[in-house]
Amino acid sequence: MKNVLFNFISKYISLTEDEKNAIDSLDMFRSVKKGTILLEEGQKSKESYFVLKGCLRAYYIIDGEEKTTAFYTEMDALTPHCVVNKAPSQYFISCTEDSIILISNSDIEVEINSKFPKFDTMCRMLSEELLAKERINFDEFKTSSPEQRYLNLIQKRPDLIQRVPQHQLASYLGIKPQSLSRLRARIMEKKS
Amino acid sequence: MKNVLFNFISKYISLTEDEKNAIDSLDMFRSVKKGTILLEEGQKSKESYFVLKGCLRAYYIIDGEEKTTAFYTEMDALTPHCVVNKAPSQYFISCTEDSIILISNSDIEVEINSKFPKFDTMCRMLSEELLAKERINFDEFKTSSPEQRYLNLIQKRPDLIQRVPQHQLASYLGIKPQSLSRLRARIMEKKS
DNA sequence: CGTATTTATTAACTTTAGTGAACGAATTTT
């Protein structure tokens, strides 16, 4: 698992042995059981997550209903809004599978970043990249119908359709579970 | 206008006179006329933009139709996907008003960032902030109906409704111009 | 200035999503 992390980092910066040891000594790896809630609405957390194995889900509870807005899987990084904003979280984050994740604390990050400016650069590159990706994603969502979004998801993240319950996928696609069922039936119809 | 920029920067880092002069000497301020296209589909640009005054619009052309996905106004920063990705742009960026903007080049940014690590930190903070905001925005979009999105826009960016043509707003809200017209009529109906 | 084009609205009709309810299947709880 350590190597998975170092491989990921090496896409952005190169690390010396010293730096690798520094990261190692932070002891950020965590095994979390399916169903564990990492962040709750109203909480002021300072934790960011990096998924090495498994799947995290972000969801709101609006009028008593769960609204899933994001899934984070292998190699996905997530800094919740409340960490950046220093305000109570508006959403929950839970594990949809037994997962191995990296948890970092923003206070420690500040320390590390000032000790190793390289990390600052890496974080900058990573969040610029994630921002660009997020925008493209949003654009695709805006410019397509629920059916197109579903077909697009099959192409881009086929694993999600297997590993995540249908009703969570539905709100991820911005629709109700019944509509997703219907839409899937419609697609099957067309194929035959 | 210079002061507007320095005020913005001061939210993230503090600058010495030397650093201010360094920025100044880059001569990045540009006046652009309404209608100017800053980035075209297929282009490999290295330019990022910061809006001091005016409004930029990002749009795709899909099946011959313009699909507006974003507006950038005063104090908004924008690094197009193609700059991060080093790939041809999928969308256009144009000025919807006479504007004063800052144009920076990614090659120069790399230089500046290595000379003044502070800038690296600022860029990291800025893009982390923008990423968190973008996600919240996307979440709101996903979890609400076109009508709610429109009402939300009135609250959050009332200026846009004034300064931007209706049909561009429509695709920004993920719907057709006719639907926006109808939806507006429906809201008026309810109020009375 | 008048003409052409673009923009916004309205209407009729079609398609698709939301809603509430019912049902069996799967999963969890006891």
Added chain:
DNA sequence: AAAATTCGTTCACTAAAGTTAATAAATACG
């Protein structure tokens, strides 16, 4: 193992968005 809950699908119905077309208003252009 039985009971309870959750999940996915289907159905009938309602509400809202897409589509096509017509028209009026605003804007741009020669």
